[in-house]
Amino acid sequence: MGERIQTGFFVLLLLAHLALLSQGSSAKGSRFEGYLLAVFGPLVGAVDSTVDRTSRAASDLRFASDLRRDNAALREEVEVLRREVVRLQGVEEELERLSRLAGYSRLATGDNFVADVVYVDPDSWLRTLVLHTGPERAETNQPVVVDRGLVGRILVSSGSYAKVLLLTDRSAAASAMIQRTRRKGIVRGAGDHLRLENIPALSDVRVGDLVVTAGLDGVFPRGLPIGRVTSVQSSQFDDAPADSLFRRITVAPAADLGLLDQVYVLTRSPLPEEVKQDLATDRLEQETEDPS
Amino acid sequence: MRFVFGLVVSVTAWSLAVRMGPIFAPVFDPLLVLVVYLAVRQGVAGRPTGPLTCAFAGSVAGLVHDALTGGRLGLYGFADTLVAWTVAKVQQRMVIQQPLQIGLVGVLASAFQLTVLAFLQFLLVPSGQLPTLGSAVLRIAICGVLLVAVHLLAEQLRIRYARWREKRWSRLRFD
Structure with a gap:
């Protein structure tokens, strides 16, 4: 092929590209x-x-x-x-x-079963949970725990579902003791943390002390971890009344209540039914004698 | 056939580079390396190729580049055609066989391609973005180095193939 023809083809090729370019x-x-x-x-x-x-x-x-x-x-x-x-x-x-x-x-240590957390009550912001217990049946007041410690107790049970009152709920309480000194008090829910009450002002309490259930409330067995002491205020120095006999102690829950997927329900009935009935009868008699 | 194989390898290499990171895409153009290599090697060992064949190869490679980069169709096609034709013409008039010479041709070809692209963009695609000076220099240098690497690799393969053929012939005996 001659050089002129080759050049002609080459120019044609370039023009074809320019045509493509102009078409956009x-x-x-x-x-x-x-x-x-x-x-x-x-x-x-x-x-x-x-x-x-x-x-x-x-x-x-x-x-x-x-x-x-x-x-x-x-x-x-x-x-x-x-x-x-x-x-x-x-x-x-x-x-x-x-x-x-x-x-x-x-006391018999009892058995337990696993339950899935299926619902968190948004109104009470992690203070009540709904569990799916499967074939097992939960009963009112049965303790609910995780591997790190106590979560709360069964409030209402219906079929394979049960509602749990978390320990941090303001209406929740449990008898507790400081594990190191065995000093006993009452742990109450305070929203996102707990308060340990009825600990005398002169008792030995330190930040970091482990607080466990005392097993005196008829609901929770003894020795379940509740949390660790995060602050101790003695009545003489803080905003507590000067004549207060008790310390103001704050406790952080041992179980992270915001990360609950599965929990264990302890099936042991803490108090026999007869004892519970006797206690209820005593309370009723007391109320009828003293209506105020 | 060799061109098609080279095209497949170049597209594969380019896809890999793009996958490695967005900074590789503007500085790495294996299709141009392929086009320049074909143009430099034309005429060697009696291959029946000439500037027009090289221009066709450049045209196809450029269009593939345009299609894959999503730019304006014909932009790289025009530039690569022009580069291939020019390099083939230069090759006909000069002896380009040493790796350093081939590298220099690669550098000049890449610079020429960038100039053509910039000119076309200026004329036809005013909104088009021109490469930065740094990326342009890097692209030119990478083209030269890659061309030398491809040339050396191809030479090695050719030598090994020739040795293998020699051995094969020496084993054959005709009684």
């Missing part, structure tokens, strides 16, 4: 662009999907190494916990033996 985004140009995309689009798509798959495989590999590390850590933890279980079984057996020798009858 017209239908013809778009159709041509569409053909090109139909040819090369799958290639770009294949590259994209390959890169995606590769990066996903890489992240899966990273995840697998994380899993291996977590698995190793959990295995170690299981070993430690198994040793702890063996030790506690020994302690339990020893306690049983000593209780028998001393003629002491311990």
Whole structure:
């Protein structure tokens, strides 16, 4: 092919491109662009999907190494916990033996079942929950706990659903004690925290002390963690009355009540029905004698 | 056939670069590298290619670039056609075989392509954005380096293929 003809073709090629350019985004140009995309689009798509798959495989590999590390850590933890279980079984057996020798009858620890949190009452802002208990039936006043500590008690139960009154509710209370000193008081809900009341002004209380249930209210068994002391105000220095005999103590709940997905309901009935009925009869008689 | 293979490899490389990050897209143009490489290598080893074939190859590569980048159709097509024709014409008049010379051709071709693109944008797409000076320099340098790399790789492959063929022939005996 002669050089002139070649140059002519070349100029034609350039003019064709200029024509395409001048068409801009017209239908013809778009159709041509569409053909090109139909040819090369799958290639770009294949590259994209390959890169995606590769990066996903890489992240899966990273995840697998994380899993291996977590698995190793959990295995170690299981070993430690198994040793702890063996030790506690020994302690339990020893306690049983000593209780028998001393003629002491311990309260049965009871059983528990898992329930899902299905509803949070927005009006009371995390102070009441609704549980789905499944085939199990919850009863009024049964304690509700999580692994970190006490959550509250069953307020109303209907079929496979139950309403829980959280310990932080202002109407909730439980007998409690400071674990370190065994000093007993009453824990009351105060919205987002708890107040420990009836602790004498001269008693030894420190920030960080663990507060557990005292088991004296007929609802909660003894020893369930309630929370830790976050502030202690002695009556002489704070806004409490100068002649106050009790300290003002604030407690942070041990269980994070904003993160509840599943809880345990303790099925042990804390007080026998006969005792409950006797107490109710006594209260009724007291009210009829003293109507004020 | 080799051009189609090169086109597929270039589009794949370009897609990978775009996926790696948005900063790679404006400074990395493997389609131009392909076009310049074909234009530089035309005529070597008796290939029946000339400036017009190179211009067609540049035209196709440019249109593919236009279609994939979503820019105005014909912009890269025009620029790459012009670059391919010019490089092929230069190759016919000069001996360009050393890696350094090929790299220099790549640098000049990329600069020429950018100039054509800027001129076309100025004339036809006034709202179009021109590349910054930094990205333009980087793009020119990357084109030169890539062209040298592709040339060296292709030479290595050619040498190995020739050795393999020699060995294959030496094993054959005609009694």
